[in-house]
Amino acid sequence: MLRLPAFQFHAPETAADAARILAEDPANTRVVAGGTDLWPNMKRRHQGAKTIVSLRSIPEMSGICVDDEGGVIIGATTTLDQITRNETVQEKYPTLVKAIASISSPVLRNTGTIGGNLCLDTRCTYYNQNEEWRRSISYCMKAEGEVCWVAPSSPRCWAVSSGDSVPMLCALGAEITLHSTEGERIVPLAELFNDDGMHYLTKRPDEILTRVRIPAPSGERTGWWKLRRRGSIDYGVLSVAVAGWCSGETTDRIEIWLGSVGSTPVRCSESIDHLIGKPLTAETIAEAAALARKGDGANPLGNTDFAPQWRGKMIEKYVDAVLREVAGLPVERLVPHHGS
Amino acid sequence: MDSQDQKAGEHQQVFRLLNVNGEPHQTGFSVHHSLLEVLREQLNLTGTKHGCELGECGTCTVLIDGQPVLSCLELAAECEGREITTVEGMMDGNDLHPLQEAFADLGAAQCGYCTPGILVTAKALLEENPEPTRDEIVSALAGNLCRCTGYHKILEGIEWAAAKMRGDNDYTPPKEAIYGDPLPGEGDSHA
Numbered sequence: 001m002l003r004l005p006a007f008q009f010h011a012p013e014t015a016a017d018a019a020r021i022l023a024e025d026p027a028n029t030r031v032v033a034g035g036t037d038l039w040p041n042m043k044r045r046h047q048g049a050k051t052i053v054s055l056r057s058i059p060e061m062s063g064i065c066v067d068d069e070g071g072v073i074i075g076a077t078t079t080l081d082q083i084t085r086n087e088t089v090q091e092k093y094p095t096l097v098k099a100i101a102s103i104s105s106p107v108l109r110n111t112g113t114i115g116g117n118l119c120l121d122t123r124c125t126y127y128n129q130n131e132e133w134r135r136s137i138s139y140c141m142k143a144e145g146e147v148c149w150v151a152p153s154s155p156r157c158w159a160v161s162s163g164d165s166v167p168m169l170c171a172l173g174a175e176i177t178l179h180s181t182e183g184e185r186i187v188p189l190a191e192l193f194n195d196d197g198m199h200y201l202t203k204r205p206d207e208i209l210t211r212v213r214i215p216a217p218s219g220e221r222t223g224w225w226k227l228r229r230r231g232s233i234d235y236g237v238l239s240v241a242v243a244g245w246c247s248g249e250t251t252d253r254i255e256i257w258l259g260s261v262g263s264t265p266v267r268c269s270e271s272i273d274h275l276i277g278k279p280l281t282a283e284t285i286a287e288a289a290a291l292a293r294k295g296d297g298a299n300p301l302g303n304t305d306f307a308p309q310w311r312g313k314m315i316e317k318y319v320d321a322v323l324r325e326v327a328g329l330p331v332e333r334l335v336p337h338h339g340s
Numbered sequence: 341m342d343s344q345d346q347k348a349g350e351h352q353q354v355f356r357l358l359n360v361n362g363e364p365h366q367t368g369f370s371v372h373h374s375l376l377e378v379l380r381e382q383l384n385l386t387g388t389k390h391g392c393e394l395g396e397c398g399t400c401t402v403l404i405d406g407q408p409v410l411s412c413l414e415l416a417a418e419c420e421g422r423e424i425t426t427v428e429g430m431m432d433g434n435d436l437h438p439l440q441e442a443f444a445d446l447g448a449a450q451c452g453y454c455t456p457g458i459l460v461t462a463k464a465l466l467e468e469n470p471e472p473t474r475d476e477i478v479s480a481l482a483g484n485l486c487r488c489t490g491y492h493k494i495l496e497g498i499e500w501a502a503a504k505m506r507g508d509n510d511y512t513p514p515k516e517a518i519y520g521d522p523l524p525g526e527g528d529s530h531a
């Protein structure tokens with residue numbers, strides 16, 4: 001059996017109690033929600049903790065409701081399955097449902113949570129391995145070692161941001177609430193991420209993510225595609241999320257976000273600037289897609305499935321396809337479609 | 341920490357009343373033990389298998405309050421007060437569950453290692469959706485790997501069991517499911 005290391009365990013019933021326990025020793029304590037990321041990582045010994053605080057017994061952190069402005073608030077420990085089954089979310093953000101329904105597998109979505117997906121550890125072929133494997137090539141800097149095996153001369157870690165709900169939620173302008181013994185603060189979700197595979201979140205270790213808020217839909221057209229080897233279980237190697245607001249022919253506002261191509265979700269600002277004020281035609285879309293491949297930290301390296309050069313090419317193809325879908329133009333399927 | 345919980349050396353010990361297959365079990369174990377470890381090693385319910393133990397294969401699936409969950413990624417300490425069903429709990433007295441019957445009759449299990457996880461996952465599916473389409477079955481099983489069967493017999497077994505459970509006695513599984521596909525050029529040799 002691949003067993004978890006020993007730890008002290010707490011299952012508080014309020015977010016305030018959880019924050020209090022976490023504040024006692026934030027460096028050696030971790031919170032767990034579904035555990036579908038943390039437990040495998042602890043079993044492989046590349047993450048560890050003396051104390052674990054489970055968020056699962058905190059009723060106030062789970063559930064979905066609509067606020068006064070028509071926005072939707074999702075508690076951090078709401079499971080991915082609960083979100084995809086929720087009628088309000090289905091009606092208001094159908095593309096988000098598509099993104100979340102692609103995560104892991106149905107049985108994992110019964111326990112995996114939205115908070116865990118947003119705080120998901122970054123991933124790398126040299127890191128998500130068992131202890132013996134990592135020891136045999138000597139550890140990398142993300143866990144115990146000194147060098148990066150993907151870019152040995154690099155001073156930093158390039159592990160990949162892989163939470164599949166993130167690009168769509170960023171495109172929709174979601175905000176999160178962070179809770180600690182010092183109180184609550186609300187920040188745009190896009191600001192949660194830090195471009196460093198080791199220190200990939202900007203939140204303090206003593207802060208708990210308690211909820212996500214998505215603004216009320218305001219006429220946006222959305223699209224989302226994900227690339228991976230199999231239709232289930234595998235992590236994505238690329239996801240593309242688009243939300244566009246148009247009046248008549250003109251694009252007033254558009255958000256294009258990529259997942260799994262760097263240590264943070266990547267906003268394609270050059271493509272966005274190129275499209276604003278223009279109609280979405282086959283030509284403008286192709287130009288915007290070419291820009292997406294170049295700019296802004298979309299930097300596929302040799303640390304996920306598939307060759308980096310090919311993944312780079314697929315960025316352009318996928319951005320083109322998703323924008324065409326949003327514009328209502330015919331789209332050629334690039335890979336066979338699998339059920340989730 | 342529960343008031344009953346104790347420390348044994350470095351390991352925090354917990355005592356929990358676990359309800360497995362309708363039977364209460366008062367059990368003590370280290371708090372970091374998974375439900376899979378406790379089922380197999382404490383309660384001797386070895387029907388639930390251990391494969392990857394990392395969430396990737398689905399063979400350790402059990403039902404918690406009727407929902408498929410991976411027991412390798414579940415802390416047993418968090419399962420008190422919940423209804424746990426393993427493959428051992430699928431029989432009704434001495435009668436096999438229709439899914440077990442269909443799997444046995446069709447040979448939907450070869451080495452059998454994936455079978456317990458697939459059976460309970462299919463049970464949950466059929467309780468929610470008595471007449472699933474082939475695509476719905478494939479989607480529901482998308483977290484369960486089988487390295488032997490190629491899945492066809494598993495899908496056919498679930499369709500047959502679904503028909504039996506709906507009381508549809510006219511349903512017969514496709515002939516290929518029972519006799520195998522005809523060889524190229526042989527045509528329909530089972531006609």
Ligand SMILES: Cc1cc2nc3c(=O)[nH]c(=O)nc-3n(C[C@H](O)[C@H](O)[C@H](O)COP(=O)(O)OP(=O)(O)OC[C@H]3O[C@@H](n4cnc5c(N)ncnc54)[C@H](O)[C@@H]3O)c2cc1C
Nearest residue numbers: 033034035036037038104112113115116117119164209395
């Ligand atoms: C085989 C397999 C395949 C997978 N495939 C995918 C995939 O395709 N796409 C994908 O996105 N994910 C995938 N996952 C990962 C995972 O199932 C989901 O991302 C899930 O949403 C994680 O949520 P969780 O509650 O299980 O996280 P946990 O494991 O509980 O937590 C993950 C991390 O977030 C922290 N955390 C959790 N909740 C909070 C909170 N409220 N506040 C602060 N920190 C918190 C934890 O400390 C931990 O570091 C896969 C997992 C497995 C095992």
Ligand code: SF4
Nearest residue numbers: 124140148149157158
């Ligand atoms: S990117 Fe480099 S440092 Fe980061 S996990 Fe991979 S090998 Fe380790």
Ligand code: FES
Nearest residue numbers: 391392393398412
């Ligand atoms: S043993 Fe649990 S998923 Fe493989």
Ligand code: FES
Nearest residue numbers: 450452486487488
């Ligand atoms: S029968 Fe052998 S793994 Fe499925």
